[in-house]
Amino acid sequence: MAELGFLTAAELAPLIQTKQLSPVELTKHLLNRIDTIDPAIHSYITPLHDVALQQAQEAENSIMHGQYKGPLHGIPIGIKDNYYTKGIPTTNGSKLFADFIPDKTAPAAEKLLAAGGIMLGKLNMHEVALGSTGTNLTFGTTRNPWNIHYMAGGSSGGSSAALAAGLATLATGSDTFGSIRLPAAMCGIYGLKTTYGLISTSNMFPSAWSLDTAGPMARSVSDLALMLDGMAGFDANDPASLHVPESHYNEDLHKGMRGIKIGIPTYYLEGLDPDVEKLLQNAITTLKSLGAEISEIVIPQISMSTFAGYSIVGGEASTYHHEWLQTHPEYYAADNRIFLLSGALTNSPQYVRAQQARRKMVEAFQKAFDEVDILLGPTIPISTPAFAQNWVQQNLDVIRRCLPFTVPVNLTGVPGLSVPMGLDSRGLPTGMQFIGNHLSEQQLLQVGYAWESVEPFQFQM
Amino acid sequence: MYDATFIKQGLYLQGLPVFEDDVPYIQNTLVTINQAQEPLKSFPDLNQTVPITVVDKRLMLWLN
Numbered sequence: 001m002a003e004l005g006f007l008t009a010a011e012l013a014p015l016i017q018t019k020q021l022s023p024v025e026l027t028k029h030l031l032n033r034i035d036t037i038d039p040a041i042h043s044y045i046t047p048l049h050d051v052a053l054q055q056a057q058e059a060e061n062s063i064m065h066g067q068y069k070g071p072l073h074g075i076p077i078g079i080k081d082n083y084y085t086k087g088i089p090t091t092n093g094s095k096l097f098a099d100f101i102p103d104k105t106a107p108a109a110e111k112l113l114a115a116g117g118i119m120l121g122k123l124n125m126h127e128v129a130l131g132s133t134g135t136n137l138t139f140g141t142t143r144n145p146w147n148i149h150y151m152a153g154g155s156s157g158g159s160s161a162a163l164a165a166g167l168a169t170l171a172t173g174s175d176t177f178g179s180i181r182l183p184a185a186m187c188g189i190y191g192l193k194t195t196y197g198l199i200s201t202s203n204m205f206p207s208a209w210s211l212d213t214a215g216p217m218a219r220s221v222s223d224l225a226l227m228l229d230g231m232a233g234f235d236a237n238d239p240a241s242l243h244v245p246e247s248h249y250n251e252d253l254h255k256g257m258r259g260i261k262i263g264i265p266t267y268y269l270e271g272l273d274p275d276v277e278k279l280l281q282n283a284i285t286t287l288k289s290l291g292a293e294i295s296e297i298v299i300p301q302i303s304m305s306t307f308a309g310y311s312i313v314g315g316e317a318s319t320y321h322h323e324w325l326q327t328h329p330e331y332y333a334a335d336n337r338i339f340l341l342s343g344a345l346t347n348s349p350q351y352v353r354a355q356q357a358r359r360k361m362v363e364a365f366q367k368a369f370d371e372v373d374i375l376l377g378p379t380i381p382i383s384t385p386a387f388a389q390n391w392v393q394q395n396l397d398v399i400r401r402c403l404p405f406t407v408p409v410n411l412t413g414v415p416g417l418s419v420p421m422g423l424d425s426r427g428l429p430t431g432m433q434f435i436g437n438h439l440s441e442q443q444l445l446q447v448g449y450a451w452e453s454v455e456p457f458q459f460q461m
Numbered sequence: 462m463y464d465a466t467f468i469k470q471g472l473y474l475q476g477l478p479v480f481e482d483d484v485p486y487i488q489n490t491l492v493t494i495n496q497a498q499e500p501l502k503s504f505p506d507l508n509q510t511v512p513i514t515v516v517d518k519r520l521m522l523w524l525n
Contacts, residue, residue, distance in 0.1 A: 210513070300503065301504070303500035303503070304500050304501055304504070306493075306497040306500075307494065307497035307498050307500070307501060310490075310493065310494045310497060311494065314494070322475075322477075325477055325478070326475075326476045326477060326478070329477075329478040329480070334480070334482070334483060334486075337480070337483060338483050338486040338487055338490065339490065341472060341477060341483065341487055342487050342490035342491055342494070344471075344472070344475055344477055345468065345471045345472070345487070345491060346491075346494060350494075350498075352512050353498075353501070353507070353512075355512035355513045355514060356507050356508070356510040356511075356512045356513075357501060357504075357507065358512070358513045359510050359511060359512060359513050360504060360507065360510055362513070392486060393486070396486060396489065396490060400493055
């Protein structure tokens with residue numbers, strides 16, 4: 001059998017259901033791996049040995065009594081530390097909230113736990129979910145398990161690193177301007193930014209209200225589907241929450257890609273690092289061999305996304321943090337303080353203009369989806385950077401390069417699935433994103449599954 | 462356009478702190494945002510577009 005730490009939930013679930021594998025044994029194994037490996041990775045802020053073992057024991061007792069809940073029962077899950085967890089420190093990756101202990105759990109996490117998931121711990125993140133490098137001066141900078149001299153990305157860098165290092169079976173993330181997809185690409189895992197409102201974001205720290213989404217991260221598309229089944233659903237406490245019929249995202253994953261029309265916005269072909277460009281061309285060839293019909297498509301409105309992204313994220317995030325910036329500015333790392341203060345210096349006309357641009361982009365995307373089923377591009381245009389000495393400038397630079405590729409999905413509210421695209425010339429992962437119409441997660445997962453079946457990614461360390 | 466004095470005054474008026482070392486980075490970020498406005502000129506009807514706003518269902522329906 002493969003190393004337990006790298007098995008997917010879809011592989012583990014039948015072993016647990018048939019009592020060949022004990023959830024306690026599995027949880028202990030992962031906690032041991034965390035104790036041994038994580039000091040070099042910093043993917044966790046708060047590992048939860050006692051909580052996890054207690055939940056695992058409860059799961060085991062239920063299963064032994066014939067009360068198997070389903071494929072998440074007994075599966076160890078890491079929870080990003082901007083999801084509230086009742087009675088457990090929830091820091092938002094920030095010194096500001098180092099002592100915050102919520103009295104409730106975010107519904108997006110609660111539902112996974114109610115389905116039998118085991119909470120392994122709270123995962124590291126770029127401070128207040130507003131950076132792309134995973135640098136964290138308070139809780140330790142998350143490092144890329146493929147090479148610890150390189151960044152894991154952010155803001156859900158703890159989630160992606162834990163998955164890549166075999167320190168969690170599943171992980172939650174959040175995505176405001178790329179925070180699920182960017183670290184997924186850098187660490188070679190799968191990450192789904194969901195349709196705005198599909199998963200409740202109540203009882204999560206906000207970054208920018210009109211863009212924030214919660215979503216699953218995993219080592220396979222099947223596992224993303226299992227998580228999405230657990231996380232999606234209406235929540236009256238979230239004003240953005242959508243009323244949608246219940247879906248079973250794990251069904252029909254095998255439908256394949258034949259006849260799927262994929263449009264590649266020309267916008268996504270400009271400014272790519274050479275390795276990314278080469279791997280994208282290889283991927284296009286493979287997708288064609290799977291039966292996809294691929295064409296280039298021009299969506300001029302995407303060119304407004306950089307301005308809209310900076311203005312909206314900066315404006316909303318600096319509003320949320322305004323009082324803390326006044327009273328505790330020294331609690332912010334310099335990169336975030338600079339980003340937030342820059343946002344505070346943008347003005348109302350810029351913010352509203354950005355929202356006008358956003359509507360233009362929504363209309364343009366709707367039109368594009370009349371012509372094609374899926375849009376495709378690299379998740380980010382760059383190869384994963386090594387850590388630079390000037391980490392402040394580096395975070396601002398990575399945002400400047402990558403936000404234009406990730407934020408269009410947030411601005412238009414559509415789902416985006418980042419999948420591993422292959423290793424670059426340095427042996428580090430790259431990613432590409434499939435972008436679908438609103439609530440097209442099922443189709444995105446089908447396409448991702450077809451891709452994964454011919455380009456499986458090997459995890460070992 | 463975004464000189465250090467403008468930035469410091471802008472922050473001061475909002476009661477926000479000024480860290481001298483931050484100022485050049487803030488300048489660069491504001492320049493990035495300013496330059497990113499350039500593509501908007503290709504859409505002369507932009508101002509006829511109703512902005513997407515943080516308006517939720519409770520503004521249109523009286524819900525508890």
